[in-house]
Amino acid sequence: xxxxxxxxxxxxxxxxxxxxxxxxxGIVVYRTAAKGWSADLSEAAIVRNSDxxxxxxxxxxxxxVGAVGAYIAPVQVGEDGKILPGNLREQIRRTGVxxxxxxxx
Amino acid sequence: MYAYDEIDRTLVNERVSEFRDQxxxxxxxxxxxxxxxxxxxxxGVYLQLHAYMFRVAIPYGTLSSEQLRRxxxxxxxxxxxxxxxxxxxxxxxxxxxxxxxxxxxxDLAEVGIHAMQTSGNNMRNVTSDQWAGVAPGEIEDxxxxxxxxxxxxxxxxxxxxxxxxxxIAITASDHDRAAIKIHDIGLRLVKNEKGETGxxxxxxxxxxxxxxxxxxxxxxxxxxxxxSYVEAILRVYNxxxxxDNIYKARIKILVHELGIEKFxxxxxxxxxxxxxxxxQIDDGVIEDIRSRxxxxxxxxxxxMPDELRQAAADSDFEAWRKNSVFPHKVQxxxxxxxxxxxTGGPPGDATAEQMxxxxDLAEKYSFGEIRVxxxxxxxxxxxxKRDLPALWKALDKLGLATPNVNLITDIIxxxxxxxxxxxxxxxxxxxxxxxxxxxxxxxxxxIGRLHINxxxxxxxxxxxxxxxxxxxxxxxxxxxxxxxxxGGRADENAALGSLIGPGVKFxxxxxxxxxxxxxxxxxxxxxxxxxxxxVKRLGVEPFKERVYATR
Ligand code: HEM
Ligand code: SF4
Numbered sequence: 158x159x160x161x162x163x164x165x166x167x168x169x170x171x172x173x174x175x176x177x178x179x180x181x182x183g184i185v186v187y188r189t190a191a192k193g194w195s196a197d198l199s200e201a202a203i204v205r206n207s208d209x210x211x212x213x214x215x216x217x218x219x220x221x222v223g224a225v226g227a228y229i230a231p232v233q234v235g236e237d238g239k240i241l242p243g244n245l246r247e248q249i250r251r252t253g254v255x256x257x258x259x260x261x262x
Numbered sequence: 263m264y265a266y267d268e269i270d271r272t273l274v275n276e277r278v279s280e281f282r283d284q285x286x287x288x289x290x291x292x293x294x295x296x297x298x299x300x301x302x303x304x305x306g307v308y309l310q311l312h313a314y315m316f317r318v319a320i321p322y323g324t325l326s327s328e329q330l331r332r333x334x335x336x337x338x339x340x341x342x343x344x345x346x347x348x349x350x351x352x353x354x355x356x357x358x359x360x361x362x363x364x365x366x367x368x369d370l371a372e373v374g375i376h377a378m379q380t381s382g383n384n385m386r387n388v389t390s391d392q393w394a395g396v397a398p399g400e401i402e403d404x405x406x407x408x409x410x411x412x413x414x415x416x417x418x419x420x421x422x423x424x425x426x427x428x429x430i431a432i433t434a435s436d437h438d439r440a441a442i443k444i445h446d447i448g449l450r451l452v453k454n455e456k457g458e459t460g461x462x463x464x465x466x467x468x469x470x471x472x473x474x475x476x477x478x479x480x481x482x483x484x485x486x487x488x489x490s491y492v493e494a495i496l497r498v499y500n501x502x503x504x505x506d507n508i509y510k511a512r513i514k515i516l517v518h519e520l521g522i523e524k525f526x527x528x529x530x531x532x533x534x535x536x537x538x539x540x541x542q543i544d545d546g547v548i549e550d551i552r553s554r555x556x557x558x559x560x561x562x563x564x565x566m567p568d569e570l571r572q573a574a575a576d577s578d579f580e581a582w583r584k585n586s587v588f589p590h591k592v593q594x595x596x597x598x599x600x601x602x603x604x605t606g607g608p609p610g611d612a613t614a615e616q617m618x619x620x621x622d623l624a625e626k627y628s629f630g631e632i633r634v635x636x637x638x639x640x641x642x643x644x645x646x647k648r649d650l651p652a653l654w655k656a657l658d659k660l661g662l663a664t665p666n667v668n669l670i671t672d673i674i675x676x677x678x679x680x681x682x683x684x685x686x687x688x689x690x691x692x693x694x695x696x697x698x699x700x701x702x703x704x705x706x707x708x709i710g711r712l713h714i715n716x717x718x719x720x721x722x723x724x725x726x727x728x729x730x731x732x733x734x735x736x737x738x739x740x741x742x743x744x745x746x747x748x749g750g751r752a753d754e755n756a757a758l759g760s761l762i763g764p765g766v767k768f769x770x771x772x773x774x775x776x777x778x779x780x781x782x783x784x785x786x787x788x789x790x791x792x793x794x795x796x797v798k799r800l801g802v803e804p805f806k807e808r809v810y811a812t813r
C-alpha cells in the first residue's frame with residue numbers, strides 16, 4: 158500500500174473516488190457528487206478517467222475547511238453498483254483496524 | 263519525580279491558549295491546512311488513516327500517578343479508552359478530534375504534561391534510561407542532563423527549524439537501555455581519570471531508509487561543556503545539513519558523507535568559538551535541576567523479606583519475579599517491569615482502566631512513580647521487595663503480569679497499516695500472531711532473550727533494523743510482503759540486522775519466524791548461548807538454509 162499522500166501524477170487504472178479526513182474530528186469521508194463529504198462510501202462520487210479524477214480532486218482540495226488530505230483512491234464497483242474499497246489500506250480506513258476488539262468503532 | 267518551575271508552567275499554559283486560538287481559526291477557515299499543519303505538528307498532532315493522532319511527551323520516561331491518571335482521563339474522555347506507548351517515551355492517542363484537542367491539552371497542562379517536541383523538524387523529546395536514578399552502578403541520574411537539554415532546546419530558535427527532526431538519548435549505565443546508538447546524538451555519562459563527570463558523545467545514528475549506528479566523536483566532554491558541544495554539533499549540522507532532500511537531511515547522512523574525522527574536526531572548530539561563552543554551565547544550574555528531582559525516602563529493608571520467601575512456593579509468582587523484577591540500587595527494593603505485551607494484544611497499548619489502576623498501584627507500592635521505556639513497556643521504579651507478592655496479584659488481575667519481558671513475545675511494533683498513513687503493511691497483527699505462537703512461557707524461556715521488532719514501512723518506527731529478528735513490511739503488487747532480518751541489536755553493541763532471504767507473505771511470517779527459532783534451537787552450542795550470539799557466531803547462512811530449504 159504505497160502511501161497515496163504524495164500523489165504527483167494523476168493516472169487512474171479503474172473506478173476511483175476522492176477520500177479525505179473531516180477537518181473538525183478527523184473521521185474518514187468521501188467526496189460526493191453533490192460537492193459535499195459523506196462518511197458513507199456508497200455515497201462517493203465515482204470517477205473513471207484521469208481528467209474526471211483531476212477535476213474531482215481539485216474541487217475537493219478547495220474545500221479545505223470541510224476535510225483535509227484529499228487524495229484519489231481506487232474502488233471496485235459491483236454489478237449491483239455497490240462500491241467497495243480497492244485496496245487493503247482503504248478497506249482498513251472504511252471498516253477500522255484489523256487488530257481485534259479494543260479499537261473497534 | 264521532577265517539579266516544573268514557574269517558567270515551565272507559564273510556557274505550557276501559553277502554548278495551550280495559543281493552540282486553542284489556532285484551532286479556532288482553522289475550523290473557521292481562516293487558516294488553511296497548509297498554514298495549520300506546521301502549527302499542529304508543533305503540538306504533537308498528526309493526521310492518520312482514521313483520524314488525528316495526538317502524541318504526548320513523557321520526558322525521560324518519568325510519570326507521576328497523577329499524570330498517568332490524567333492520561334487515562336484523556337483516553338476515556340477524548341479518545342476510545344486506550345493509549346499507545348511508543349518507542350520514544352511518548353504516548354499516542356489515535357482517535358482524537360481536532361475540535362477537542364485544545365481541551366485535552368489544557369487538561370494535560372494542569373498536571374505539567376504537554377506535546378511540545380513530539381513532532382516536526384525540531385529537537386525531539388530527549389529520552390533516557392527508564393531505570394534512571396534507580397539502576398545499580400549508574401554514574402549518576404541521567405535525567406538531570408536530559409532536563410538540562412530539554413530546558414535549553416525547548417523553543418530555542420536555532421533548534422526549532424532544523425533540516426529534519428533531531429533525537430537525543432542519554433544513558434548513565436554500562437548496559438544501554440536508551441538505545442543511544444540509534445539516535446542523532448547519543449550521550450553516555452562517564453567519569454574521567456580525575457573522577458569528573460562528563461560524556462562520551464556519539465553522533466549520526468538513526469534508522470529509517472538509511473540506517474546507521476552512531477559513532478563516537480569525542481570520548482570525554484566535561485559536563486559543564488555539554489551544551490556548547492551539542493550546540494556545536496547542531497551548528498555544523500544546520501550549516502551543512504541537506505535541506506534540499508528530505509531523505510538526506512538527517513545528520514547521519516551528513517556524518518556519513520563528510521566522514522567522521524572531518525565531521526569531528528568541524529565540530530571541534532565550532533566548539534572552540536562557543537565553548538567559553540554563556541553556554542558554559544555553572545555548577546549552580548546543575549544543582550538547581552538536581553534539587554528539583556525528588557527521590558523517595560527509602561526505608562532500611564532486608565534483602566530477603568519473609569513475604570518474598572513465602573511467595574517463592576508459588577510457581578506462577580516465581581515465573582513472573584524471575585522475569586520482570588530487577589535489582590535496585592537500594593537494598594530491599596526492586597525495579598518492576600510491567601509488560602504491555604499480553605498474548606494476542608497490540609504491543610504498547612494500555613486501557614484507561616489499566617492506567618488508572620496502575621496509578622493506584624504506583625501510589626501504594628512505588629512512591630507514586632511510573633516509568634516508560636523504549637521497549638513499549640512500563641516500570642515501577644521503587645518497589646519494596648516485601649510488596650512484590652501483593653503487587654503481582656494486583657497486576658495479574660489487570661492483565662499486566664505477563665512474564666515475558668525480554669522474551670520472544672516482548673515485541674516492539676509500530677502502528678503500521680492499521681493506523682499509520684505512511685504504512686505499506688500491517689505490523690500489529692503480525693505481533694499478535696507471534697505472541698500467540700509463542701504463548702507458552704516455558705517455550706519462551708527455553709528460547710531465552712530474543713527481541714523481535716516490526717515496522718510497517720521503511721521509516722522504521724518499530725526499530726526493525728536493530729531487532730534480533732527484524733520484520734519490515736513492504737508492498738509488492740498491492741500485497742503486504744515482509745522482509746526478515748536477523749542479527750540486529752540496539753544495546754551497547756548495536757548492530758544492523760542482515761536479510762535472510764526473499765520477502766514472505768502476511769500469512770507466512772509467523773511460520774518463518776518459527777523456523778528461524780527452530781534453527782536457532784538446533785544450532786546453539788548450549789542453552790545459555792543467546793539467539794543473537796548464535797547468529798554472530800554462525801552468520802546468516804545456516805539460518806537461511808534451514809528456513810528457505812523447504813520454501
Ligand atoms: C503514527 C504516526 C507516525 C508517523 C507519521 C511517523 C513518521 C516517521 C517517519 C517519517 C520516520 C522516518 C524519519 C527519518 O528517517 O527521518 C520515523 C522514524 C521513527 N519513528 Fe515514527 N512515525 C509515526 C509513529 C511512530 C511511533 C508509534 C513510534 C514509536 C513506536 C515512532 C518512533 C519513531 C522512531 C524511533 C523512528 C526511527 C528512528 C529514527 O531514525 O529517528 N514513530 N517516523
Ligand atoms: S514505520 Fe512506517 S508504518 Fe510504522 S509507524 Fe512508522 S511511518 Fe508508520
